Amino acid sequence: MSALLEVTHLSRRFGGVHAVSDLSFSVDEGEILGVIGPNGAGKSTLFNLINGVVPPDAGRIVFDGVDITGEPPYAVARRGIARAHQIMQPLLGLTVLENCMVGACFGRENMSLADARAAAREVAQSVGLGDRVDTLAGALTTAGKKRLEMARALSARPRLLLLDEVLAGLNPTEIAHMIETIRGIRRSGITILMIEHVMRAIMSLSDRIVVLNLGRKLAEGRPREIAENPDVIKAYLGDSKLLAAVEAAP
Amino acid sequence: MNETVSQAVAKAAAARPQHALGEELLRQLRRPFPWLVVAFTLLCGFVPYLTDDVGLRESLLLAAVYVTLASNLNLMIGFAGYVNFGNIVFFGLGGYIGVYLATSWHVNLVAASLAAGVLVGFLAYLFGLGILRLRGAFFALATIGVNEAVRAFVTNFEPWGGATGIYLSMDAYAPLGGPMAGLWICYFLLVAVMGLSLLLAYAIKTSKFGLGLLAIGQNEDAAAVLGVPTPLYKAIIYSVSGFFPAVAGSLYFFKSGIIEPTSAFDLTASIESIVMLMLGGAQTITGPVIGAFLYEELRGYLLVSQTFSHLQLVLAGALLLLIVLFVPGGFMGWLHTRLPWLRRWLE
Numbered sequence: 001m002s003a004l005l006e007v008t009h010l011s012r013r014f015g016g017v018h019a020v021s022d023l024s025f026s027v028d029e030g031e032i033l034g035v036i037g038p039n040g041a042g043k044s045t046l047f048n049l050i051n052g053v054v055p056p057d058a059g060r061i062v063f064d065g066v067d068i069t070g071e072p073p074y075a076v077a078r079r080g081i082a083r084a085h086q087i088m089q090p091l092l093g094l095t096v097l098e099n100c101m102v103g104a105c106f107g108r109e110n111m112s113l114a115d116a117r118a119a120a121r122e123v124a125q126s127v128g129l130g131d132r133v134d135t136l137a138g139a140l141t142t143a144g145k146k147r148l149e150m151a152r153a154l155s156a157r158p159r160l161l162l163l164d165e166v167l168a169g170l171n172p173t174e175i176a177h178m179i180e181t182i183r184g185i186r187r188s189g190i191t192i193l194m195i196e197h198v199m200r201a202i203m204s205l206s207d208r209i210v211v212l213n214l215g216r217k218l219a220e221g222r223p224r225e226i227a228e229n230p231d232v233i234k235a236y237l238g239d240s241k242l243l244a245a246v247e248a249a250p
Numbered sequence: 251m252n253e254t255v256s257q258a259v260a261k262a263a264a265a266r267p268q269h270a271l272g273e274e275l276l277r278q279l280r281r282p283f284p285w286l287v288v289a290f291t292l293l294c295g296f297v298p299y300l301t302d303d304v305g306l307r308e309s310l311l312l313a314a315v316y317v318t319l320a321s322n323l324n325l326m327i328g329f330a331g332y333v334n335f336g337n338i339v340f341f342g343l344g345g346y347i348g349v350y351l352a353t354s355w356h357v358n359l360v361a362a363s364l365a366a367g368v369l370v371g372f373l374a375y376l377f378g379l380g381i382l383r384l385r386g387a388f389f390a391l392a393t394i395g396v397n398e399a400v401r402a403f404v405t406n407f408e409p410w411g412g413a414t415g416i417y418l419s420m421d422a423y424a425p426l427g428g429p430m431a432g433l434w435i436c437y438f439l440l441v442a443v444m445g446l447s448l449l450l451a452y453a454i455k456t457s458k459f460g461l462g463l464l465a466i467g468q469n470e471d472a473a474a475v476l477g478v479p480t481p482l483y484k485a486i487i488y489s490v491s492g493f494f495p496a497v498a499g500s501l502y503f504f505k506s507g508i509i510e511p512t513s514a515f516d517l518t519a520s521i522e523s524i525v526m527l528m529l530g531g532a533q534t535i536t537g538p539v540i541g542a543f544l545y546e547e548l549r550g551y552l553l554v555s556q557t558f559s560h561l562q563l564v565l566a567g568a569l570l571l572l573i574v575l576f577v578p579g580g581f582m583g584w585l586h587t588r589l590p591w592l593r594r595w596l597e
Contacts, residue, residue, distance in 0.1 A: 075479075
């Protein structure tokens with residue numbers, strides 16, 4: 001396995017706050033890497049740095065052997081990194097199909113409108129929005145909008161998918177459904193970097209986990225190693241449920 | 251479920267149908283809407299000519315100018331979601347360039363008008379790269395600034411007659427076969443510009459570029475994350491939205507026989523074109539046409555009415571307020587929600 005994404009010594013400050021400092025890790029082709037950490041640990045900032053929404057103060061981001069540090073978001077998207085946001089950002093006045101078509105048209109494959117329409121329809125179908133393609137995005141439920149975030153990112157046929165808390169706010173049935181969807185995405189050959197607070201889900205989905213605290217890497221390893229790591233348990237204020245989550249994971 | 255995701259992504263990646271550009275064009279030509287635009291344009295062009303109705307011609311000429319302004323403004327406001335308050339600068343500057351070329355350099359009217367369009371479009375592109383970094387109200391203010399700055403420049407620019415402007419002599423119409431024939435030619439050309447503006451808007455709306463613009467109009471940050479090259483697209487559409495208004499300005503002021511800074515860069519006209527657009531329905535192609543014709547009727551009535559002649563702009567402002575508050579989709583938006591099948595015929 002070779003590294004698809006390599007982040008080295010990445011730092012970003014907002015005023016006096018070190019949102020991310022001296023962070024290094026890599027994501028291998030085909031794996032699911034989970035990112036966890038308490039609120040304010042710098043997880044979403046990390047995603048903003050990777051897809052170019054915010055430029056880093058220092059450090060390098062190498063995607064598929066190419067240095068993409070400081071590239072604007074649309075250039076990063078074109079290279080094959082797609083993102084589903086924590087706070088959904090649907091294009092409310094466009095239909096579900098049109099939302100997905102934007103992803104397909106301007107993603108890695110630079111599809112024509114007609115190809116994008118076909119691709120978007122298939123992806124919408126596959127995440128369970130097949131019967132809602134002509135619905136305006138603004139009319140979807142929360143779970144529907146989460147699916148749309150996912151579908152729109154997938155329509156771009158990315159090589160790397162950034163999932164930012166896609167399970168937050170979903171009920172247990174919807175979570176189970178979404179987990180299966182994520183497994184399916186990985187099987188299709190897409191590498192996944194995901195931030196999640198739902199421990200049970202991330203413990204069962206991830207091949208490896210990186211733990212952030214105050215912008216720094218606290219630990220890195222397989223789910224079980226992470227759950228047993230004393231530093232991690234301390235950062236989570238002694239949440240003994242961590243281990244239980246690993247054991248409960250199917 | 252999980253199988254379907256991997257299958258869908260893999261299948262779609264494997265088999266990608268190739269659509270040639272020519273095929274796409276053919277598909278567009280099989281739709282009814284472009285033909286409706288062509289028919290409407292021909293109707294506007296020939297009815298006054300065949301009936302030899304000069305009054306109708308003058309009223310349709312103004313309508314054609316209004317439609318051109320409103321439709322091109324729609325590219326910015328309706329599609330990209332950027333309110334251009336100073337859109338009249340394209341019209342005025344195009345007018346100056348075209349009239350200057352046609353009179354001082356004796357350039358053929360069509361060539362002069364096209365040159366005006368290209369030059370204004372180019373300037374708009376350069377300006378756009380700068381001021382489109384601003385968003386919302388700040389962008390709107392900057393566009394007013396552009397209009398005022400150009401007006402101030404032209405007022406002090408002696409080759410263009412400064413504050414008095416440029417007057418055309420009767421000789422200027424000689425290449426067109428005299429003033430009478432000249433008026434008809436200007437009219438036909440303006441109607442053609444109107445038709446081309448509508449076809450341009452339709453072509454953009456049904457293109458990938460248009461989808462990117464609509465995405466920007468909905469949520470610019472999300473559009474960028476999805477891969478839409480936002481700075482480039484915004485600069486292109488700002489530039490494109492200046493082309494036909496500039497051509498129309500050149501034809502209109504050539505036909506009028508006089509151009510001076512106050513009438514060329516009249517902010518009131520900018521605001522009126524926003525009213526027309528919102529009245530007819532932003533984001534639609536037919537909306538600007540309906541808005542322009544309705545507004546021209548209304549304006550004509552108000553200007554001759556004893557009671558309202560001084561209140562024309564007050565009423566336009568009130569109208570805009572009412573539309574934005576109660577019918578944000580304008581007439582066409584309202585019609586489309588009631589009769590969804592109509593979308594296929596009237597975009």
